[in-house]
Amino acid sequence: MSKTNGTVDPAELQRIVDSHDFLSWLGLAVETAERGSVELTMADDDRFRNPFPGDQGPIHGGITATLVDTASGFVLRTTFDDPLEATLTTTDLDVSYLEPATGNxxxxxxxxxxxxxxxxxxxxxxxxxxxxxxxxIAVGRATYRLFRDA
Structure with missing residues (x-):
């Protein structure tokens, strides 16, 4: 993976998103990536909303939890020598919902x-x-098992 001055090429992480059916369906975009920090975006889409009768509901909380989990995995990948080949798995995920998500x-x-x-x-x-x-709209923390010797 290309690194320059601690920066990880977001396009390389974007390839992970684009090749994954669920993450690509969400339309996630990797905006920035550097060692220890990533920023992702997701465009608003009616497919992600709760079905509220007569009204457009907020984005489903499961989508928000997925975003916390995915971003955690991506940022922890940046700590590996080769983030694209990193092996890791979620061991704990905590999400606190503060407000409904209603847009991008x-x-x-x-x-x-x-x-x-x-x-x-x-x-x-x-x-x-x-x-x-x-x-x-939410804050979260995830703990991951890192398989550095894999």
Whole structure:
């Protein structure tokens, strides 16, 4: 994977998204990626919304949880010598929902710690709102088992 001054080529992580049926269906875009930090975006789409009668509901919480999990995995990949070949798996996922997501979404993930076998990442999910601007709609933390010797 290409790295320059701690920067990871977002296009290389984007290839992971594009080759994965579910992540590509979500339309995730890798905006930035560097060692210990990634930013993803997801465009608003009616397919992701809760079915509220007579009204357009908010984005389903399962989508938000997926975004926290995915961003955590991507940011922890940046701590490997070869992020594209990294082997890791979620061991714990916590999501706190603060407000409904009602528009385009931005996901920012930061590594809290990445050791030899375990990694922890914090994630903030923000969404555009009808009143304008962007608000934090969820925060999350994921713990991953890192297989550095795989």
């Amino acid at each position: 979404v931005r996901i920012e993930a930061e590594v809290v710690r990445a050791g030899g076998t375990m990694g922890v990442a914090d994630v903030t999910v923000s969404s555009a709102h009808d009143e304008g601007g962007e608000r934090t």
